[in-house]
Amino acid sequence: xxxxxxxxxxxxxxxxxxxxxxxxxxxxxxxxxxxxxxxxxxxxxxxxxxxxxxxxx
Amino acid sequence: xxxxxxxxxxxxxxxxxxxxxxxxxxxxxxxxxxxxxxxxxxxxxxxxxxxxxxxxxxxxxxxxxxxxxxxxxxxxxxxxxxxxxxxxxxxxxxxxxxxxxxxxxxxxxxxxxxxxxxxxxxxxxxxxxxxxxxxxxxxxxxxxxxxxxxxxxxxxxxxxxxxxxxxxxxxxxxxxxxxxxxxxxxxxxxxxxxxxxxxxxxxxxxxxxxxxxxxxxxxxxxxxxxxxxxxxxxxxxxxxxxxxxxxxxxxxxxxxxxxxxxxxxxxxxxxxxxxxxxxx
Amino acid sequence: xxxxxxxxxxxxxxxxxxxxxxxxxxxxxxxxxxxxxxxxxxxxxxxxxxxxxxxxxxxxxxxxxxxxxxxxxxxxxxxxxxxxxxxxxxxxxxxxxxxxxxxxxxxxxxxxxxxxxxxxxxxxxxxxxxxxxxxxxxxxxxxxxxxxxxxxxxxxxxxxxxxxxxxxxxxxxxxxxxxxxxxxxxxxxxxxxxxxxxxxxxxxxxxxxxxxxxxxxxxxxxxxxxxxxxxxxxxxxxxxxxxxxxxxxxxxxxxxxxxxxxxxxxxxxxxxxxxxxxxxxxxxxxxxxxxxxxxxxxxxxxxxxxxxxxxxxxx
Amino acid sequence: xxxxxxxxxxxxxxxxxxxxxxxxxxxxxxxxxxxxxxxxxxxxxxxxxxxxxxxxxxxxxxxxxxxxxxxxxxxxxxxxxxxxxxxxxxxxxxxxxxxxxxxxxxxxxxxxxxxxxxxxxxxxxxxxxxxxxxxxxxxxxxxxxxxxxxxxxxxxxxxxxxxxxxxxxxxxxxxxxxxxxxxxxxxxxxxxxxxxxxxxxxxxxxxxxxxxxxxxxxxxxxxxxxxxxxxxxxxxxxxxxxxxxxxxxxxxxxxxxxxxxxxxxxxxxxxxxxxxxxxxxxxxxxxxxxxxxxxxxxxxxxxxxxxxxxxxxxxxxxxxxxxxxxxxxxxxxxxxxxxxxxxxxxx
Numbered sequence: 001x002x003x004x005x006x007x008x009x010x011x012x013x014x015x016x017x018x019x020x021x022x023x024x025x026x027x028x029x030x031x032x033x034x035x036x037x038x039x040x041x042x043x044x045x046x047x048x049x050x051x052x053x054x055x056x057x
Numbered sequence: 058x059x060x061x062x063x064x065x066x067x068x069x070x071x072x073x074x075x076x077x078x079x080x081x082x083x084x085x086x087x088x089x090x091x092x093x094x095x096x097x098x099x100x101x102x103x104x105x106x107x108x109x110x111x112x113x114x115x116x117x118x119x120x121x122x123x124x125x126x127x128x129x130x131x132x133x134x135x136x137x138x139x140x141x142x143x144x145x146x147x148x149x150x151x152x153x154x155x156x157x158x159x160x161x162x163x164x165x166x167x168x169x170x171x172x173x174x175x176x177x178x179x180x181x182x183x184x185x186x187x188x189x190x191x192x193x194x195x196x197x198x199x200x201x202x203x204x205x206x207x208x209x210x211x212x213x214x215x216x217x218x219x220x221x222x223x224x225x226x227x228x229x230x231x232x233x234x235x236x237x238x239x240x241x242x243x244x245x246x247x248x249x250x251x252x253x254x255x256x257x258x259x260x261x262x263x264x265x266x267x268x269x270x271x272x273x274x275x276x277x278x279x280x281x282x283x284x285x286x287x288x289x290x291x292x293x294x295x296x297x298x299x300x301x302x303x304x305x306x307x308x309x310x311x312x313x314x315x316x317x318x319x320x321x322x323x324x325x326x327x328x329x330x331x332x333x334x335x336x337x
Numbered sequence: 338x339x340x341x342x343x344x345x346x347x348x349x350x351x352x353x354x355x356x357x358x359x360x361x362x363x364x365x366x367x368x369x370x371x372x373x374x375x376x377x378x379x380x381x382x383x384x385x386x387x388x389x390x391x392x393x394x395x396x397x398x399x400x401x402x403x404x405x406x407x408x409x410x411x412x413x414x415x416x417x418x419x420x421x422x423x424x425x426x427x428x429x430x431x432x433x434x435x436x437x438x439x440x441x442x443x444x445x446x447x448x449x450x451x452x453x454x455x456x457x458x459x460x461x462x463x464x465x466x467x468x469x470x471x472x473x474x475x476x477x478x479x480x481x482x483x484x485x486x487x488x489x490x491x492x493x494x495x496x497x498x499x500x501x502x503x504x505x506x507x508x509x510x511x512x513x514x515x516x517x518x519x520x521x522x523x524x525x526x527x528x529x530x531x532x533x534x535x536x537x538x539x540x541x542x543x544x545x546x547x548x549x550x551x552x553x554x555x556x557x558x559x560x561x562x563x564x565x566x567x568x569x570x571x572x573x574x575x576x577x578x579x580x581x582x583x584x585x586x587x588x589x590x591x592x593x594x595x596x597x598x599x600x601x602x603x604x605x606x607x608x609x610x611x612x613x614x615x616x617x618x619x620x621x622x623x624x625x626x627x628x629x630x631x632x633x634x635x636x637x638x639x640x641x642x643x644x645x646x647x648x649x650x651x652x
Numbered sequence: 653x654x655x656x657x658x659x660x661x662x663x664x665x666x667x668x669x670x671x672x673x674x675x676x677x678x679x680x681x682x683x684x685x686x687x688x689x690x691x692x693x694x695x696x697x698x699x700x701x702x703x704x705x706x707x708x709x710x711x712x713x714x715x716x717x718x719x720x721x722x723x724x725x726x727x728x729x730x731x732x733x734x735x736x737x738x739x740x741x742x743x744x745x746x747x748x749x750x751x752x753x754x755x756x757x758x759x760x761x762x763x764x765x766x767x768x769x770x771x772x773x774x775x776x777x778x779x780x781x782x783x784x785x786x787x788x789x790x791x792x793x794x795x796x797x798x799x800x801x802x803x804x805x806x807x808x809x810x811x812x813x814x815x816x817x818x819x820x821x822x823x824x825x826x827x828x829x830x831x832x833x834x835x836x837x838x839x840x841x842x843x844x845x846x847x848x849x850x851x852x853x854x855x856x857x858x859x860x861x862x863x864x865x866x867x868x869x870x871x872x873x874x875x876x877x878x879x880x881x882x883x884x885x886x887x888x889x890x891x892x893x894x895x896x897x898x899x900x901x902x903x904x905x906x907x908x909x910x911x912x913x914x915x916x917x918x919x920x921x922x923x924x925x926x927x928x929x930x931x932x933x934x935x936x937x938x939x940x941x942x943x944x945x946x947x948x949x950x951x952x953x954x955x956x957x958x959x960x961x962x963x964x965x966x967x968x969x970x971x972x973x974x975x976x977x978x979x980x981x982x983x984x985x986x987x988x989x990x991x992x993x994x995x996x997x998x999x
Binding site for chain 4: 367368369372373374375376377395399400452457459541543544545546547549550551563571572573574575602603604605606607
């Protein structure tokens with residue numbers, strides 16, 4: 001995903017056991033913080049079709 | 058220029074579960090705009106595109122009859138994206154109908170003839186339209202005898218059952234209902250449609266035409282029966298289905314040879330079908 | 338090349354005559370310069386049209402999927418690796434196949450050569466590693482090594498990895514090739530530049546799916562782009578949809594792609610489709626020391642688990 | 653018919669005069685290949701190239717085109733009512749279209765402009781366009797227009813035919829639309845070189861050596877051709893990609909799709925291809941054209957037989973050669989056409 005131009009850190013993986021509630025809270029906080037800092041990824045949003053269909057291919 | 062892709066806006070006026078397994082529902086639509094019903098003048102055997110914004114369109118045979126006014130009716134099997142969504146819609150919902158599309162049973166040729174109708178499962182819709190049309194007091198004199206063989210797996214899978222029983226009581230139409238296996242309280246035939254057709258069907262002659270509409274397997278076994286009864290290929294009328302999009306002969310997918318099922322069909326005689334590749 | 342062709346014909350004839358196979362899949366001469374057409378032969382007469390030269394870039398493993406017959410197949414290095422993948426993935430049985438291995442020195446890049454000349458090429462011949470290109474007003478001889486398909490230029494498995502017959506002595510494998518320079522160039526870019534690189538790459542895509550259909554790995558009965566319930570991807574020329582198609586397809590090829598170049602060769606718009614699959618191929622090599630299709634004994638990394646699998650990405 | 657002489661030095665000037673009345677469209681080089689595009693301010697069409705990679709059919713039939721729109725917002729009075737979208741129908745001038753592609757438009761018109769139904773999108777775009785063709789003097793080896801009922805100087809579908817004569821163009825106004833465009837551009841010097849056009853035409857036709865034989869196609873029975881044994885061999889290598897149909901100037905098949913963004917949605921059409929299994933797949937899972945052989949046969953039967961029988965206007969191919977050049981596995985319509993034309997059913 002990073003290779004196609006998604007910023008590093010936008011996707012994160014974690015392994016958390018159901019017993020590790022503190023770790024879960026920390027990871028969620030950490031992830032939301034980094035993602036908020038990155039801001040929305042406009043590239044992933046499909047633009048309404050009217051704007052993208054060019055008049056002449 | 059009339060845009061043939063714009064559907065007439067309609068409101069769902071009534072929804073009835075049509076079969077015991079709930080896989081079919083009958084929808085009645087009324088047109089929102091005055092005058093659209095007149096523009097939608099159709100003949101028995103034609104179909105229309107039911108058009109749900111955001112989901113797409115689906116070609117369905119018109120089950121109501123030209124002699125029934127004030128609404129149009131379709132019986133729809135839940136199968137793909139559009140029909141599944143339609144099954145979840147409610148009375149009062151707004152959608153579109155585009156049509157009427159395709160050709161119809163050749164009523165000009167059928168006038169003055171005996172009619173033998175063989176239907177199976179949920180393909181009875183345009184046949185219902187045809188029967189209601191022929192039984193209309195204004196039209197009944199135009200036709201000779203009318204025989205109907207209609208089969209389904211179980212009594213609860215027969216479409217329009219109340220009407221079927223009413224017709225059964227009349228003396229100007231011979232109803233031969235059949236189900237695949239014995240069932241309690243069933244007073245009619247038991248056995249596959251084609252077998253019953255062979256037993257009760259009128260002999261084929263110049264004055265008798267057969268109209269068959271049903272699943273491919275039923276058609277496959279019906280054709281030899283009709284041949285045995287003496288029907289020529291010109292007198293066997295079938296209604297075909299293919300994947301369709303535009304319904305007006307432009308998008309190019311539904312052809313069988315040079316004929317387009319959506320525009321040149323869906324109604325073809327067996328003689329015509331025999332001239333084309335069987336790509337349906 | 339003539340020895341190759343004669344040997345292919347000889348082996349094919351023998352296989353058919355001894356009824357070891359029902360058909361042989363190979364190439365026949367195309368109607369345009371630098372084009373050969375995949376074809377099959379069911380009798381010795383058909384075999385006469387078989388050819389072999391530097392224009393056999395289509396991956397013939399693609400023609401084996403789910404076939405029931407006993408088949409003899411002409412296979413260069415990459416084809417043989419895809420045959421291995423097909424066998425591992427149960428798309429064909431090993432005992433249905435008689436593999437006629439062809440050691441390969443690379444296929445020439447038709448698009449690159451066409452772009453070198455202003456007017457149309459009417460004739461291309463090859464002899465001893467030289468390619469002679471003729472057209473209206475030109476006649477030029479090129480070194481084959483300089484006009485190879487990009488994937489062939491960096492190929493390190495030119496000899497078939499699995500075969501029953503071999504049409505010639507094995508060729509020397511290329512050593513010390515830098516296989517991933519292009520991937521590293523993209524890796525070094527900023528996220529914005531990466532995004533833009535792929536956007537530009539896909540600008541001309543017409544979604545004909547030639548890349549997918551030419552790929553021996555893409556045999557799903559219904560491709561995810563064709564699913565209607567649910568519909569994953571829109572069908573228009575929307576750049577988001579086009580991108581989704583290409584990236585997801587690449588992901589589906591992870592650990593399976595042999596870098597045979599069939600996708601690039603098939604693309605009518607000249608898009609370097611390998612740019613998508615190559616990164617995954619590199620990752621598989623670097624993380625799992627894996628190259629697809631080298632052995633029918635070994636399971637690919639994405640359907641096996643080893644305790645030592647790299648997991649640094651998990652926080 | 654009046655022939656106008658356009659000095660090449662006055663070419664750009666004339667085009668600029670047209671810009672206020674017409675949107676200009678023409679072949680433009682992008683990366684390595686040419687395609688038809690809207691021309692930007694001061695941009696000139698590259699009319700002297702042989703032909704574009706994609707056909708100009710997209711000028712009137714874009715690969716993705718919005719047809720209808722609707723709102724799913726139930727607070728709006730017209731929610732769920734499907735309406736036609738406004739289209740730009742202002743005049744456009746299409747430069748550098750080759751005679752084969754212009755003839756293709758006329759064949760496609762048979763599908764979209766019928767006595768029963770009219771496709772308003774295609775027809776409006778077609779009517780808004782003035783096609784200024786460029787005669788071909790230097791064909792490719794894959795050009796076979798002279799045996800498809802077309803030719804390098806063919807005028808069908810064109811409003812103006814331009815001929816390159818070194819330092820100037822000769823422009824033959826074919827329709828009123830065309831004459832009007834020439835006048836608007838201020839190209840009014842008449843030429844008496846009409847005979848030159850004839851001789852150049854002869855030379856150009858002679859250069860086209862690739863031919864197909866079509867004369868027997870109409871006499872064959874559809875079912876004989878359909879059941880002919882050569883389809884297995886023809887179809888074997890086919891990848892079932894959509895290249896041939898997408899690059900073809902005469903292929904018109906399309907798919908209709910709904911797309912919704914929030915509460916707003918559109919119904920659009922996208923090019924479709926008979927090469928795709930999905931094209932004919934029923935909801936039940938049954939597919940009447942299930943195999944590659946079915947689909948390859950459909951494409952060639954449609955172009956060379958069904959169309960020929962249905963319209964009696966020859967084959968649905970203009971000999972542009974795009975599918976021949978771009979097919980990844982070299983399936984050549986010329987070979988297939990000859991096979992069909994020469995096929996004798998053994999009955």
